[in-house]
Structure formats: structure tokens, C-alpha cells
Amino acid sequence: MKLKNKADTLHANRTVTNDITGKLASMARPGIKLRTRATLVHAGDRPSDLYLLKSGWLFRYQLLADGRRQIFCFFTPGELVAPNLIFSPVCHFSIGALTTAEVLPIDRALLFDAMERDASFRDMLFSLLAVRTRFMDERMIELGRLTALERMCVLIARLAAKVMAPSDDRFEVPLTRELVSDALGLTPVHVSRTLKVLEQDGAVRWRRTVLEIVDLQKIYANVPRNFAVHGGEQPTALI
Amino acid sequence: MKLKNKADTLHANRTVTNDITGKLASMARPGIKLRTRATLVHAGDRPSDLYLLKSGWLFRYQLLADGRRQIFCFFTPGELVAPNLIFSPVCHFSIGALTTAEVLPIDRALLFDAMERDASFRDMLFSLLAVRTRFMDERMIELGRLTALERMCVLIARLAAKVMAPSDDRFEVPLTRELVSDALGLTPVHVSRTLKVLEQDGAVRWRRTVLEIVDLQKIYANVPRNFAVHGGEQPTALI
DNA sequence: CGTAGTGTTGACTGATATCAACGTTAGTGG
DNA sequence: CCACTAACGTTGATATCAGTCAACACTACG
Numbered sequence: 001m002k003l004k005n006k007a008d009t010l011h012a013n014r015t016v017t018n019d020i021t022g023k024l025a026s027m028a029r030p031g032i033k034l035r036t037r038a039t040l041v042h043a044g045d046r047p048s049d050l051y052l053l054k055s056g057w058l059f060r061y062q063l064l065a066d067g068r069r070q071i072f073c074f075f076t077p078g079e080l081v082a083p084n085l086i087f088s089p090v091c092h093f094s095i096g097a098l099t100t101a102e103v104l105p106i107d108r109a110l111l112f113d114a115m116e117r118d119a120s121f122r123d124m125l126f127s128l129l130a131v132r133t134r135f136m137d138e139r140m141i142e143l144g145r146l147t148a149l150e151r152m153c154v155l156i157a158r159l160a161a162k163v164m165a166p167s168d169d170r171f172e173v174p175l176t177r178e179l180v181s182d183a184l185g186l187t188p189v190h191v192s193r194t195l196k197v198l199e200q201d202g203a204v205r206w207r208r209t210v211l212e213i214v215d216l217q218k219i220y221a222n223v224p225r226n227f228a229v230h231g232g233e234q235p236t237a238l239i
Numbered sequence: 240m241k242l243k244n245k246a247d248t249l250h251a252n253r254t255v256t257n258d259i260t261g262k263l264a265s266m267a268r269p270g271i272k273l274r275t276r277a278t279l280v281h282a283g284d285r286p287s288d289l290y291l292l293k294s295g296w297l298f299r300y301q302l303l304a305d306g307r308r309q310i311f312c313f314f315t316p317g318e319l320v321a322p323n324l325i326f327s328p329v330c331h332f333s334i335g336a337l338t339t340a341e342v343l344p345i346d347r348a349l350l351f352d353a354m355e356r357d358a359s360f361r362d363m364l365f366s367l368l369a370v371r372t373r374f375m376d377e378r379m380i381e382l383g384r385l386t387a388l389e390r391m392c393v394l395i396a397r398l399a400a401k402v403m404a405p406s407d408d409r410f411e412v413p414l415t416r417e418l419v420s421d422a423l424g425l426t427p428v429h430v431s432r433t434l435k436v437l438e439q440d441g442a443v444r445w446r447r448t449v450l451e452i453v454d455l456q457k458i459y460a461n462v463p464r465n466f467a468v469h470g471g472e473q474p475t476a477l478i
Numbered sequence: 479c480g481t482a483g484t485g486t487t488g489a490c491t492g493a494t495a496t497c498a499a500c501g502t503t504a505g506t507g508g
Numbered sequence: 509c510c511a512c513t514a515a516c517g518t519t520g521a522t523a524t525c526a527g528t529c530a531a532c533a534c535t536a537c538g
Contacts (some may be wrong), residue, residue, distance in 0.1 A: 043465070062380060064463045070380040084376075088369030092465065093376060116355075130327030136375050137323075137332060141301060141309040143382035144424030148494070177517065185383030187495055192518060208503075208517085224303045226282070226331065387526070416485065429526055431486060447485085447535080 020124040021078050024052045027114060028104035034058075034097040040081070041095040048089060049105035051081040056101025057174050060084075061182065062093045071183040072139070074098070074175075076162060083132050086111070086125070098174045131228075138227055143185045146224070151184040152194045153222035156204055157229040160213055170212040259363040260317050263291045266353060267343035273297075273336040279320070280334040287328060288344035290320040295340025296413050299323075300421065301332045310422040311378070313337070313414075315401060322371050325350070325364070337413045370467075377466055382424045385463070390423040391433045392461035395443055396468040399452055409451040 031054055034040060040058065041047055058075040060082050072093065075081050081103060082095060089108060115122045142151050164171050177188040184191070195206050203218035204211065213219070223229060270293055273279060279297065280286055297314040299321050311332065314320050320342060321334060328347060354361045381390050403410050416427040423430070434445050442457035443450065452458070462468060 062376065062465070064380070064384065064465070068384045070383045072376060072379060084369075084372050087365045087372060090369070092373055092467075126326045130323075130329070133323050133326060133375075134331055136372075136379070137301065137311060140311060140375070140378055140382060141303070143379060144309045145303065145307045176515090188517080189496080189519090190494055193494090196518085226301070226303070228331075415483090426527055427485080428487090428528080432526090435486085 020080075020121070020128060021052070023114075023121055023124070024080060024106060025104065027110050028052050028106045031102040031104050034101040034103065036097060036100055038097045038101075039094060040097065040103065041091055041093070043092055043094045045091045046089045047085065047091065048108055050083075050085045050108060050111060051103035051105055053077050053079050053081050054102040054104055057098040058095055058101060058103075059098055059179070059183075060093055060095050069182045070185070071179065073135070074183070080106075080128065083129055086129070098179070134228060141224070141227075148184070148186055148190055148194050149197065150222045150224075151186070152180075152191070152198065153203075153219045154224075154227065154229070155180065155184060156198075156206075156211070156213070156219050157216075157223050157227075159211060160216060160219070161229055164213065169214070170210060172209050173206075173211045174209055259319075259360070259367060260291070262353075262360055262363070263319060263345060264343065266349050267291050267345045270341045270343050273340040273342065275336060275339055277336045277340075278333060279336065279342065280330055280332070282331055282333045284330045285328045286324065286330065287347055289322075289324045289347060289350060290342035290344055292316050292318050292320050293341040293343055296337040297334055297340060297342075298337055298418070298422075299332055299334050308421045309424070310418065312374070313422070319345075319367065322368055325368070337418070373467060380463070380466075387423070387425055387429055387433050388436065389461045389463075390425070391419075391430070391437065392442075392458045393463075393466065393468070394419065394423060395437075395445075395450070395452070395458050396455075396462050396466075398450060399455060399458070400468055403452065408453070409449060411448050412445075412450045413448055 029049075032051075034056065040051070043062065053075050055077050058081055059071050060073050060075070061069055061071040063069050082093075084093070085091070085108065115125060138154075142154055146154065159171075159173055163173070175183075177191045180186075181188045181191045186194075195204070198204050198219075199206070201218060203215050204213055206212070220230065268288075271290075273295065279290070282301065292314050294316050297320055298310050299312050299314070300308055300310040302308050321332075323332070324330070324347065354364060377393075381393055385393065398410075398412055402412070416430045419425075420427045420430045425433075434443070437443050437458075438445070440457060442454050443452055445451070459469065
């Protein structure tokens with residue numbers, strides 16, 4: 001089954017990102033295709049490019065020596081991968097593809113030039129970075145202070161804000177239980193149980209890769225009030 | 240008892256921060272004195288300044304409606320408070336004083352000017368931001384994937400790198416069990432028990448505000464190998 | 479001296495992890 | 509189109525880590 005998503009195309013997100021996506025596209029080189037499970041950036045790399053994600057989903061993560069993994073964030077089409085690289089090309093993290101994907105490389109040096117010459121571009125980049133840093137703070141709160149149920153609801157609220165089309169309450173999310181658990185600091189088994197609770201409460205139905213939002217209010221009820229997914233409604237880079 | 244710390248003075252950290260501290264000091268206004276438990280920035284504020292911390296300790300945190308608190312980081316003298324404010328003056332977090340403290344306000348607009356005119360200053364700021372973003376990633380790993388003992392050891396390793404004088408293995412740290420627990424995503428009681436284990440293992444003795452490092456290797460043994468406190472030895476902004 | 483804040487300890491609870499079995503789905507090649 | 513397989517998901521039983529509650533001790537400070 002194929003469902004239509006807000007996140008399906010590069011340009012769908014343009015308006016919400018204040019047209020920074022357009023500017024980034026204009027300085028990008030031809031696309032690179034990635035296969036599912038491919039690794040775009042390896043920890044220890046020193047990439048000279050950032051990327052504009054044209055299609056597919058990526059995720060940024062770090063591995064520990066014993067195999068434990070923390071996923072920092074997921075990327076959907078239209079997003080800049082990865083804002084972290086602006087400050088330093090030295091990578092302590094990795095970036096992988098959840099699906100087949102296409103990325104447009106953007107030379108770091110070119111990006112710097114554009115930032116120097118074009119104040120409005122710099123401002124747009126800075127406000128993107130402001131959203132990202134707030135997002136990282138919220139992720140820390142999730143992992144440090146929220147229960148499993150609350151973390152799950154924050155993730156679902158973010159997914160809904162990011163990829164749910166206005167017309168439909170079902171959408172495809174290429175996340176396995178294991179990916180979700182590594183993002184939320186849980187185990188796959190506990191993710192499964194937590195989703196079962198939410199389904200029995202009539203909040204969502206998440207079967208395999210299809211996520212159906214039954215009652216968004218029941219999700220919001222478990223999301224801290226001062227989180228950005230709520231009122232402010234800045235649907236960019238919230239995940 | 241008063242112990243001498245690496246973090247005691249503004250200028251002690253100058254070299255390790257690549258002299259950005261000096262440049263920041265040159266554009267700062269006269270100091271503001273803060274009392275213990277004072278709040279420098281309230282969530283919801285829109286401060287027009289950043290601050291150079293001249294003396295004392297600060298901490299950046301966010302509260303939830305029910306009183307839960309996540310502490311993101313601690314600041315010691317010489318540090319820029321808070322790099323997050325560079326991208327946006329809109330604050331979702333708060334900044335409080337752990338001790339009496341003095342901060343030198345730096346106008347955001349002035350900082351922007353300096354960044355535009357002075358490429359080397361911009362580069363120094365960017366490399367500071369690179370260290371900060373890596374730090375935030377590591378904090379996420381701590382909260383999401385490390386055990387209580389490992390989190391404790393990461394904190395202690397960071398404190399040692401940041402404030403332990405080369406000559407002495409004891410130093411003052413103005414952190415209560417509650418502050419530590421809110422930074423590590425634990426409870427004060429569990430922090431107490433975890434420190435007891437480390438003391439019985441002959442790793443550290445942390446009594447009230449005096450932290451004595453007995454065997455730093457035993458601490459490192461519980462810190463993931465790819466964390467920045469280990470090999471790279473960038474003692475800046477690691478906490 | 480009180481007193482309030484902080485730290486420690488023990489007993490108990492609870493949330494999440496672990497282990498293991500089984501079921502389901504998607505992909506592969508005949 | 510089917511059989512096979514591997515990956516993924518669910519469920520139950522049990523274990524463990526960390527949280528909660530409560531009592532008490534210690535320290536700093538007025």
C-alpha cells in the first residue's frame with residue numbers, strides 16, 4: 001500500500017521552511033542515489049559536503065563499542081542533512097538511509113560564501129539552527145525525564161506534524177520497532193507494548209509501516225505543554 | 240575549606256578556548272553580579288545579550304509543568320553563556336546561578352557585527368559551536384543509552400577535565416545530589432547510591448561539595464571510548 | 479540552639495529490560 | 509504461484525535497575 005505524505009516530495013516543505021530549501025537547492029550539485037541501509041556518512045569521516053535530502057528518509061546516529069545505538073534524529077525530504085556539519089566537517093556521528101533516497105550535495109565552502117554574501121540566507125540558516133538546537137534540548141528532556149509512553153507520544157506528535165497530510169490521518173513511516181527504540185532510549189519489546197497501550201486507548205494504530213492517528217488529542221495529552229510540537233506549530237525540523 | 244580550581248578564574252581557560260574568551264571579554268560590558276539561586280534568564284525571555292561568565296557556576300535547564308527538571312549543562316568561568324542564544328534570542332530554557340557569580344553582558348548585535356567583520360573570530364565561534372553540538376549529542380547518548388554508573392562516570396570525567404588542577408586531585412564542585420540527578424536523568428537517592436559504589440571501588444570520594452579523584456582510570460573505564468573526554472582532549476565546554 | 483536544607487540508608491515498589499517462544503510479513507528463487 | 513527464509517513484531521514469564529517512601533543523620537546558618 002502506498003499512502004500520500006506531506007514529506008513525499010522535495011518541494012512540499014518549501015513554504016514551512018521559509019524557502020531556505022529553494023536556496024539550498026540552487027547551490028546543490030546533481031543527486032546521489034542511496035539504497036536502503038546505505039551509509040551516507042561514517043563516524044570519523046570528514047565530508048566536504050552537506051546534503052539536501054530530495055527523497056527518502058535518513059537518520060543520524062552514533063554507535064557505542066558494545067553495539068548500543070542512539071538515534072539523534074530522522075530526516076525527511078526537503079531537510080538539510082546535517083546542520084551539525086556547518087560548524088565542523090569532523091563527524092563523530094553516522095548518517096544512514098532508512099529507505100532508498102536521493103541527496104543533493106552542497107559544498108561547505110559554497111555554503112559559507114553564500115552565508116557571508118547573503119544576509120537573508122544567513123538569517124534563514126540561523127533560524128533553522130535555532131529550531132534544531134531547541135529540538136535537541138527537547139530530545140534531551142525526552143530521554144532524561146519522560147516516561148516511555150510520553151516519549152512515544154512526542155515522537156508520534158512530531159511525525160504527525162511532519163508527514164501527515166491535512167486530508168488523511170494515515171501515513172507511511174519507514175520505522176521499525178528497533179529504530180524507534182534506539183531513538184527513544186527504549187527496547188523494541190517495550191516500544192511494542194507501549195504502542196499496544198496507545199492503540200487500546202484509541203489514540204493511534206501503528207501497524208508495520210502504517211501509522212494511523214485515531215485521536216491526536218490523546219497523543220497531545222502526553223506531550224509536555226512547553227514542547228514545540230504543540231502551540232507554536234513550527235512544523236520544520238521537529239523530528 | 241577552599242580548594243584551588245582550574246575553573247576559578249576567568250583567564251585560566253583562555254588558552255584552551257583558543258583565546259576566544261579574550262575577544263569576547265573585549266566586547267563585553269561591565270559585570271552583573273548574581274546571588275546564589277538567582278535566575279539570569281527565564282524561559283520565555285528574549286534577552287538581547289549573551290554573557291561571558293567571569294566567576295561562579297551557572298546551569299541551563301528546562302522545567303516541565305509538573306516540576307520535573309532537565310539540566311542541559313553547567314557553565315564555569317571563561318565560558319560563553321549560552322551559545323544557543325546566538326541563533327535566536329527566544330528562550331525556551333532558563334539559566335540559573337549555582338553560586339554567587341558575575342557575568343559580563345555581550346550585545347547580540349555586536350557579536351553579529353564582529354562575526355561578519357572578523358573571519359577568525361567567526362571561525363573560533365564556529366569551532367566552539369562544533370564542540371557544543373558534539374557535547375549535546377553525547378548528552379543524548381548518556382540519557383538514552385548509558386546506565387546510571389556510566390552517566391555518573393561521564394559527569395565526573397568531564398568535571399575532572401574541566402576544573403581539576405594538574406597538581407591536585409581534589410576540587411570543589413557546587414553540585415548537590417539533586418542537581419546531579421536532574422542533569423543525569425536520575426533521582427537524588429540513586430545518585431547517592433551510585434557514588435557509594437564508586438567510592439567502595441576506590442574510584443572517587445565525593446563528599447558534599449568536595450570531589451576527590453582517587454583513580455581516574457576506574458572512571459574512564461565506564462566512559463564510552465568514542466566520547467570526547469577521552470583521547471581527543473578538548474577540555475573546552477565538555478560539561 | 480533551632481531549623482531548613484541536604485545526604486544516607488533500608489525496605490519496598492514499579493517501570494523497563496531480558497529471554498524465549500511463536501506469529502506474521504515481505505522478499506527470493508524455483 | 510508457491511515454498512522457503514529471514515527479518516520483524518507480539519506476547520508471556522521473569523529479572524533487574526532505578527524510583528519511591530520514610531526515617532534519620534549531618535551540616536550550615538541564623
